[in-house]
Amino acid sequence: MINKIISFSINNKLIIAFLTISLIIGGIWSITKVPIDAVPDITNNQVQVITQAPNLGTEDIEQLVTYPVELAMANLPGVIEIRSISRFGLSVVTIVFDDEMGTYLPRQLVGEKLSEVKEEIPKGFGEPFMGPISSGLGEIYQYTLKVDSAHKDDYSLFDLRTMQDWIVSRQMAMVSGVVEINAIGGRVKQYEVAVSPDELKAIGITIIDVFNALEANNQNTGGAYIEKNHQANFIRGEGLARSLKDIESIVIKNINGIPITIKDVAKVGYGSAVRYGALTQDGEGEVVGGLVMMLKGANSNDVIARVKKRMGEIQK
Numbered sequence: 001m002i003n004k005i006i007s008f009s010i011n012n013k014l015i016i017a018f019l020t021i022s023l024i025i026g027g028i029w030s031i032t033k034v035p036i037d038a039v040p041d042i043t044n045n046q047v048q049v050i051t052q053a054p055n056l057g058t059e060d061i062e063q064l065v066t067y068p069v070e071l072a073m074a075n076l077p078g079v080i081e082i083r084s085i086s087r088f089g090l091s092v093v094t095i096v097f098d099d100e101m102g103t104y105l106p107r108q109l110v111g112e113k114l115s116e117v118k119e120e121i122p123k124g125f126g127e128p129f130m131g132p133i134s135s136g137l138g139e140i141y142q143y144t145l146k147v148d149s150a151h152k153d154d155y156s157l158f159d160l161r162t163m164q165d166w167i168v169s170r171q172m173a174m175v176s177g178v179v180e181i182n183a184i185g186g187r188v189k190q191y192e193v194a195v196s197p198d199e200l201k202a203i204g205i206t207i208i209d210v211f212n213a214l215e216a217n218n219q220n221t222g223g224a225y226i227e228k229n230h231q232a233n234f235i236r237g238e239g240l241a242r243s244l245k246d247i248e249s250i251v252i253k254n255i256n257g258i259p260i261t262i263k264d265v266a267k268v269g270y271g272s273a274v275r276y277g278a279l280t281q282d283g284e285g286e287v288v289g290g291l292v293m294m295l296k297g298a299n300s301n302d303v304i305a306r307v308k309k310r311m312g313e314i315q316k
Contacts, residue, residue, distance in 0.1 A: 035299045035300060037137070037300055039137060041135050041136075041138075041296075043135035043136050043137065043296075044099070045096065045097045045098065045099045045106065046094050046095060046096045047094075047095050047097070047107055047110045047130060047131070048092060048093070048095075048131035049092070049093040049094075049095070049110065049114065049128050049129070049130060049131070050090075050091070050092055050128065050129060050130075051065045051066075051069070051090070051121075051126040051127065051129075052089060052090060052126050053065060053089055053090075053091070053125050054089040055089070055125075056088075056089060056126070057088055058086055058087055058088055061086045061087070061089070061090070061091050062086040062091075064121060064122060064125055065086075065121055065125060065128070066084045066086045066091045066093060068117055068120045068121060069084075069091070069093045069117050069128055070084055072113045072114075072116055072117045072120075073093065073095050073113055076095070076106075076109050076110070077101075077109070078097045078098040078100075078101045078106065079095060079096070080097060080098060081095075081096040082095050082096070083096075091128075093128075095110060103133065103296055103297065107130060107133070110130060114128055114129070114130070132179045132180040132293055133295055133296050134179050134180065134293045134294060134296050135296050138293045138294045138296065139291050139292070139293060139294075140292055140294045140300050140303060141291075141292035141307050141308075142289060142290070142291055143168075143289060143290050143292075143311065144279070144281055144287045144289040144290075145160045145163060145168065145288045145290075146287050147160070156187075157185075157187045157286060157288065158186070158187050158189045158270070158272070160287070160288040161186030161187055161188055161189065161288050162189055163288075164183050164288050164289075164290060165183060165188075167314070168181075168290065169181040169183060169290060171310060171313075171314050172290070172292060172307065172314070174310075175303070175307055175310050176303075176306060177298040177302065177303035177306065178292055178293070178294065178295065178306075178307065179293050179294065179296075180293040181291070181292060181293070182290065182291040183289070183290055184279045184288070184290065184291065185277075185278055185279030185286060185288045185289055186279075186286070186287075186288035187272035187273075187275070188272055189270060189272065190270070190271045190272060190273055191241070191244065191247060191268065191269075191271070192268070192269055192270070192271035193214065193262060193266045193267075193268050194266055194267045195207060195210055195265060195266040196266060196267075199264065199265040200265055203255070203260055203265065204255070205260060205265060209252050210252055210262070210265065210266065213250055213251065213252040213253075213262070214247070214262070217239055217250045217251070218239065218240060218241045218250075219239055219240060220236070220237065220238050220240050221236070221237040221239065222235070222236050222237075223237065244268050244269065244270075247262055247268045248262050248263035248268050249261055249262070249263070250262045252264075252265070292307055
């Protein structure tokens with residue numbers, strides 16, 4: 001057999017040369033398509049169910065959130081292992097599936113079960129959702145938002161975090177192969193209503209009245225339309241609060257024909273969400289940053305190249 005192969009190769013030099021060149025070209029092309037990673041991703045086939053409930057302690061989280069999720073996922077096909085972490089305000093349930101089931105079928109099965117679990121968890125105790133389609137080694141790119149020294153005092157940590165959440169993050173999320181953008185540092189801007197208990201007691205209003213008024217008067221609604229002169233005029237009610245003054249003007253209740261507004265019983269101002277950490281860089285103080293998470297199974301070399309290109313566009 002070997003003698004025949006050698007004889008064929010000697011008598012058909014042109015064909016052998018063509019096959020050799022084709023093999024070299026194919027090898028070079030394959031090298032450019034091989035995923036390049038510092039460490040091979042050996043993460044098993046898992047789906048994480050995350051529930052945030054800031055008002056619950058660890059014991060309540062375990063009893064009212066984690067256990068119902070574990071119970072619902074236990075009988076799914078292909079499940080190898082279920083493990084969970086219950087902490088103050090947070091529940092994380094990890095469901096490990098057989099590798100042969102692929103990436104998307106387990107997520108579909110878990111998603112169908114989540115609709116049942118949501119009905120079992122008491123209202124106001126958080127809503128479970130699936131984690132991103134990524135792995136423990138899916139973090140491929142980090143970046144920070146810093147202010148130029150000439151404009152150091154023009155932008156606060158509130159402004160930088162707002163830019164990160166509403167501009168940079170949304171632009172980066174559209175890059176092919178990117179599954180999630182996680183923000184770090186800064187201050188998440190909030191509108192805070194500081195209610196005065198003495199004012200509530202004097203007027204005869206409860207904190208529930210204030211809460212319901214804020215919830216009911218911060219939304220836009222649509223109606224029907226009116227036809228006039230062969231034209232349709234659409235009816236639309238705009239009630240979305242866009243400034244502190246809008247919140248202050250919300251009516252809580254009418255007492256003897258006198259409207260009681262938010263500003264009569266509370267002070268409205270800007271605040272920030274509870275911080276669990278901060279990000280600094282080069283010893284120059286706090287900055288705002290982001291982590292780019294890659295889609296599981298994607299080529300990190302190609303995704304990073306696309307991320308850098310998009311980052312250059314956003315920088316403009």
